[in-house]
Amino acid sequence: MIAGVTRELRAEAERANERRVLALAGDRDRGIDAAYDAVEAAGIVSDDVSIVSTREGFRFEEHRPRHADELLGRTREAVILDCHEQFVPNALGRAVGAVDGGGLLILLTPALDDWPGIRDRFDDSLAVPPYRVDDVTGRFRERLASTLRTHPGVALGALGDDPDGDVLERDGLTGAGRGTDTGTRPTEADGDAAAGPSAPPDARFPAAAYAACRTDDQSRALRAFEALADPESAVVVESDRGRGKSSAAGLAAGALALGGDDVLVTAPGFRNAAEVFARARELIEGEADGERGGVDRDDRTGDATDRDLRTPAGGRVRFLPPAAAAEAAGEADTAVVDEAAALPVRLLEGFLDAPSVAFCTTVHGYEGAGRGFAVRFRERLLDSRFAVRDVRLDEPIRYARNDPVEAWASRALLLDARPAVDEAVADATVDDATYRALDPADLLADETLLGEAFGLLVAAHYRTEPNDLARLLDAPNLVARALVADGRVVAVALLAREGGLDAATRREMYEGERVRGNMVPDVLTSQLRDEAAAGPRGLRTVRIATHHALRDAGFGSRLLDEVHAEFGDDGAGDGGDRVDYFSVGYGATPRLLRFWRRAGYRTAHLSTTRNDASGEHSAVMLRPVTAAGRDLLDRHAAAFRDRERDGLSDAHRDVDPDVVRGALRACAAPVAVDLTETEWRSVVGASVGPGMYDSAPGAFRDLALAALIEGGDAADLDDREERLLVRKVLQGRPWESVADDLGFVSTSACRRALGDAAAPLVERYGTEFALAERERFTDD
Template sequence: MVLSGSHPWCLTHAIAAIADIDDTLWISNTSGHGNTTHFKPGQTQQLLGTEGNAVIIDAHSGFNPNALGAASGIIRAGGLLILLCPPLDNWHRHNDPEYSAILSHGCAPEDIQGHFLSRIARLIKASIHTITVEEGLPVPSLPVYETSTTDTWPDTDNLCRTDDQRKAVEAILRVATGHRRRPLVITADRGRGKSASLGIAAAQLLQQGIGPLLVTAPQPEAVTSLFDQATKLLPDADIRRHRIQHNETTLHFVAPDDLAQNPQEAALVMVDEAAAIPAPLLSKLLKQHARIVFSSTIHGYEGSGRGFAIRFRETLDQTTPKWRHLTLDTPIRWANGDPVEALTFQLLQLNASPSPDAMIKDSANGLGSIVKLSQAQLAKDEALLNELFGLLVTAHYQTTPRDLQMLMDSPDLSIYVLFRGSHIAGTVLSVKEGGLCKTLAQAIWLGERRLRGHLIPQSLANHAGIAKAAELTGERIMRIAIHPALRRLGLGKQLLETVITECQRKNRDFIASSFGATPALLNFWQISGLTPLRLGSTRDTASGEHSALVMLSLSEAASRIHTLARKRFIQQLPILMSDSLRDIEPSLAAALLSETSHSSAMEHDRLTEQDWLDSISFAYSNRTYDGCVLAIEKMLLKALRTKPAHIAPEILTLLVRKVLQKYSWQEVANQCQLSGEKAVVAQLRRGVRHLIELHLSECPTPVREKLHPLLNRQPI
């Protein structure tokens, strides 16, 4: 039901509508009313695993699309969803408090054109799934929907309520008891019983004495349904919060980052809501555990399971090629064709999808065209919006409905689309940043102000310590996505070149981006001329990686700042690698330090006679590591900057972990699978010999002649 009118009128009729309904949730930025449970829109993650008979969303206090997505999935069959909103024809003019989430400093609510809310209102008015009541018109009686109960479901095995669920339980049991290294991926829309399937399977395994069992998810609340189901089937078990013990076996929850960092023995690991967990964590769990099940929502406000399945498939194929995929289609919490689910999917584009692979490949023979779309164009063309948002969902599997609102309404957003025929092959989203006044720039530099948005200028001013950077005006690439069937064809680079040209035309000072850093992604940006100027000290919650900031200067002022920021980054990174960045991968360190352009001489580029003496005497004789470490570090940093591709991966790992990240001898031995300190030292000498060979042509002739006897000796 949609109640459209003044706020007092909406409240009066909403309270009347739920008078005889218990277990009602009220979602509002203000407060709840009557005998309801109140949640603020930003608390939607707490709704995971909960159920209710009715939900009221007060859009007068702010319309949060993620909250609608969360609320729609918790309503039981026969329940009621009530949306309170301003008059539909004027809703887009409403000064929505939730606009602050998509506004950067310098933009005002008046700058938002209201395309997102206009579209929502239009779809509501045309929907056959809603009862829309406008102020001044009579309120009709609500129809009574038959509620599905367990008695109406086929008795598949006295536990599972659908055949889909029975197959899922059997598949989970097979992972735990069958061949190792054959993980299972379960995907389903919400309300299909995937979490309950995990709970049923867990209970059966505990009854068979198989354990311990571990379950992980983005938040403990996400596995409430799993534990509830297992508890019902194990009435004699010792039940505690997120832990069940049955006889000698246990089922308990472990946070994903804790499980990845501190592996535990388990007969089976179950990962629920996997799409909301960073991909690197999932990959680590996959490699650590021989028996593991991943479960994810396909169309969810908390992250897209479709994107998860596509992007994670590559990792599964490489690591465990015999993995299986199972989809649950039949709903349990409500009936097929449920009106709330149908409307929510339509409003929030939860079923958005890119062009089918065959269709986009058929149109891929031409050169294609790159077009800059307006938000007004997207608002008027539902098919175009569906295809574009579907591509973004597929490429970035933590895309949420809030991102749809940002796409349609965020001021200063530029949308570039690469068409092949009439279909979208790729897209880039960029946003204008910077141009801040000197006073604000100084306050940001000193850490006294933190503005919404303007990520690149603020990071350079505060973290890199260059206040003037906040006064520059540039573009930040927020998203770049290429159709899965057309990747690795150079289309991303083609799109990026177009954006760079457009930025030059608009006299921007720079173009930049920030993303979860991997060697492959850094290589993509560096090929287009954007070099890394910063690496975040903590891992990003979305990507699971440290965020890298890359930049290409387009003006003389930006070039000066770029040169300074790059030099300071190269100076500071080796220091941070023994502190806050001690966990980054050696291959990432090499990618960050390597120079492709903007090269500037660094202190460690100049090897002194003593550096050569120390390095060679360590590599070819029996000098101690501690006595030669300064020279070894300088030689390693020089190699990483100028010749990283010439260092074999196993040598790179050994050298970076010990020399730069200061791992203990035992830590290095464990990581490099060596027997102990003596074996590590032997491999270090071998690694330093390789570095010497890389740089020997640069060694001054008098020094080389002096060292000639050592170089001709057989290594000890």
Template sequence: MIDEKTVITYPLELLQTLKDKARLGFVRYPVFVSGDDAFLKSMISATDVESVISDELEGDNVLPWNKARQLLGKESGSLALDLRTGLDVDKLCAAAGCIKGGALLVLIVDENRRQESRFYQRFLRFGQHSAAAFIRQHGESSLPTMDVIEVRGERIDREAGTTQSQQSAIEAIKRVLSGHRRRPVLLVADRGRGKSSAMGIAAAELMCQSNKKIAVTSPRFSNVETLFTHAAARGVLSKKGRLSLTADNGSELFFVAPDALLRDEPSFDLLLVDEAAAIPLAMLSKVLRVYSRVVFSSTEHGYEGTGRAFSTRFRAMLNEEAKGWREVSLTEPVRWADSDPLEAWLFSAFLFDAEPSTPVTSDAAITIKAIDPKTLPNDEVVLTQLFSLLVTAHYQTSPNDLVQLLDGQGLRLLGAYCGEVLVGALLASKEGGFERELAEAVVEGKRRIKGHLLAQSLAAHTGNDAVLADPLLRIVRIAVLPAFRKKGIGRQLVRALETVADLENINVVGTSFGANSELWRFWSSLGYLPLRLGVQRDAASGTYSLQLGKAIQRKPDWFDSLQALLYLNLNYQLAEQFFDMETELVAELLTDSNAAIAPSPAALHQVSLFAQGNLGYDLVTGSLWQWFIHWLATKSTQNAVDEMCSLMIARLLQRQSWSTVSVKYGFRGRKDTEAAMRDWTRQQLPK
């Protein structure tokens, strides 16, 4: 809530009052500061800031914004962030999490640029929030009106060790290792409650007690630096490179990326999954199947990605796959007191705790309406409904998504309403429409235009600059409340956007996502066709990026060319870049496609001889490959991929070894596997 403030005319006196309040309450305050460079320097000096993050100011304690992540995992006194030329909300929130109680977060702003950015326009209004101070060189300044409780002695005891919640978490982690198998623990908390440090302390204590191998995984190593720092501080451990700590008794704590964890399946005694909300549920489900002693942590609200949607889905999955699991909530803040003004301000300004509205009934008709992005900065009700919907439906939503929502160029927003309540939304971005010279520069790698992610990717990876000449609409996000899923709302939203494209004479609607069978079936059922498939798995999601498109009015000349290139390369990539792709996904990508030409009569005859046992596999691999690719391409997507079809994909297309496929599909060796392939092939050939 933004309150009316008391007017203050003496900035230095106001600043001193604020410093005293922060110190006595062991809390933190956000302080907006506006003025010329000389005024800003005097305010920064009077605040006694430890670091200034700025691309404009100079000084020994000034860091450029591209080095701001150096602060992560460190405890800091007062910080100043220069937001006059740009605002990276994820970095702002990360920096705020480093500030300890008794310090200030100084936000240097330029009130004259409010009209350039809808997000910045809204952000400046939060300088009048009840938890914030605003100090102006010219004009009215104000103090926070939010009350805080003074905490003098309690904090000293807490800093000597751990909070009660942390101690509960440490004991729970130890029980995962010493207790029954397959009883994982989920640690949940808001930012700053000491989850990572509790995991590090528990790991160090376990390592010092006996020889243990403990693995840590997270989408980025920077996420777990705090964990490693606390482990090193608590135990007598030695650094073994950047990603490992060892003890004299042979114990080791080491980092492994999520994709390598599941690909290589290294052995260890305990697995710690930090910031699990940034890892897809499918990967976490596989973690549960492969490893029997696991601890997960998830941030409910914070810059790592708002995790309420994740926690809800993950709890449901744990109930299904690990019935003896336990949850531990960490409630007390570690580096500041309860009722912290800066935390309250962050939650309001960036909608960390926004909750979606719930309709009285879910049976009312769904209405699709356009939402004008220009109205969102001044309509907190609709903005909160929309962003909370994104948070609830997508567990990797981050604070920077709020910036994109308000300032995204060429944004199209559609809402699905049940009565007056928003229950679904689609976000799309207009891309392309480049002049020929600019399009050529992009394809040649000389230029890269902000936004235009799908159009530039398609053009750059195929060398076809014509893709950039035509405008297209890229579907960025579809979100539907859990209670309204499986009701066709996503389809309604996509169809509505296609109508928008038709009215605007835009010929192509496209999308991009980490490829999996569920998403593929949704988009392909709507007529979207594959145009590009990335060749490297994402380290966090373990998926390949798949880009799809659909012609709305007329099909551009480049459309069929891109699809033909995809399948031409895919046929050869399956044995190299995609040798470990899920066989079900391979089949789905190839079915109902133009991926192959019909095999020649001579090739078909060889396949028939193989099926009858007259020719061995080694003599017919080319003919068998050509027949099988064509068989898949002409097969209906409605038919499920059976075990033998998967085996054929793994051996024939992906060239996995005989030993690998025989073990995977339950055969005693090559002879039995080849015999099964003969029988299956014979059943598929025309009678």
């Protein structure tokens, strides 16, 4: 039975240049045997097959479920995904993406009726303390099983104890490709049909680059990339997954490097840019072979992990992580940003310093996360000095346009999840919106609700994966809340229960053990050395998103107010739901710091290093509810205040002054200004007399910290004066650097401005002695 249906599936897939799924449900050992039979019946050699499994000893290429990223950029005739023992949703996405047109994805699963109730190693990862694996649900697998039973292109076999007991529930055949060759992939026997598009007569890139294109869409993108050879040119390439945008970018990068250019490439991670480097390397090596009549492997540019490719003309293609690349963009000839939608807008703006720049982004799928690129950064780009060219790729590279497996994967993993269309929410108002819980059972029963809610979460964050969908549906520590207007989701919050851990677990955390799913307690305990921090119960905002058509209209604040009322502020959270504090951790920007401060959150920590992808320092903020929550905030606010007095001239010396201002303004621990008479003489002298800042920098530091925590209005300081206090007094930067950063005409003017800024500090915090000292210089 299995052999017969596999032969038919394979034949139809090859005729239509599409892919097919063969799901084998039942006993694991029988499934593995059946998978071998299926590969043999399909006529696929073992070298063209990969298996993802926790077991070893197969004759196929092997990958562990947690390391399925190794399949990225690979093309396989068949991939076998063993879903027994450890089913990782991310691995399913990687496995689907690796199957070539005409190929098969073979799934080995437990019996579909039983699968949702089976707990495995992935479920263990969802059972974050204090929850246990029995608290994890199986809704994600229930939904996945439903798609296997209903979606076109999926064959389903129920395995018995022996082959005679196998039952074919679905044959997966769609009728595609019968009587036509339109979907068939060209082969070398077809001559010119297999060759890539030819180069335009006036092409600036090598003909080999165009010959390497697989579709006319790719050729058009490559033609647009030629503009990068000219300064002040920008190219934006958008596509769905699997359309070859990264390949086109790699060919362009290689061509520019062959011409002597320094091409700087970045992406959220190097694995995201692996295809860019693979295609750049192939082009560079191919041109070198042509010029030299072939070169030894040792003389070539390197292997698949190379992050710096060199050319005989002195050009190069090099990779840097996003934050470092944004800082170095102005030093390169061209910057190429792959998966640009997965990076924050603030970081993307750094690439506008490059002489020319390309932004490549996925339209649908998790890589195309943030709407920030499409909505906010596009406006910034169009207003810049760059001449912008847009290209969209629609034609799939490795399989036909209507491939049913692409549609199945998009549905099963919600790769095409998106918020409601703008027109559907355009008239929504905060007052008319209804607050509701997004119970996982309701999400499972309502695909529209699930798609809109998850689409908002994807759009709000630059890194979302299939595993996150499973967490939303199954993780016991997560809850979701939303605002709904006219039946459409307009704002959503994903919340994680944290803390409430027993003494033994707290001790392990303090001694260095990582406790999953308790981000804020872990930071406060292991990094900040507070063993009691994981005792109080918290509710952390993992993500909060408002529909992009309703930004800045108050929906996010209203949603938070409702969450606060439900779980704490109004005491409505009975039955074990009430928490001791609310928390949030995020990449700190001035805008976000203001938002969370206005929502009642106060700073407990600012990370000492930047996130590689966002380029931002992470802030942790708390909003207490109970006495236990207030005690937790009080001690960590005081610790934060004391750390920053010295840390701003050390680990935080390069933090954006507006981020420092925002973090300190949200600190709940005031500074007690207690200066000696000698220190007051120096401060007063610097502000209204002949004194100097350098005679008492510690005194100025105490005053600056007090003023920034209390807020500029209280001390009568404007924005530039506050930035001056941060840059010079707290971060201890050289006068020349401070004057340049803040736009002073000279260091002397900068010094005078600091003296002027000290005058209101004397007025606000000065003792009787200090005020009397001031009178000596101000009396007529």
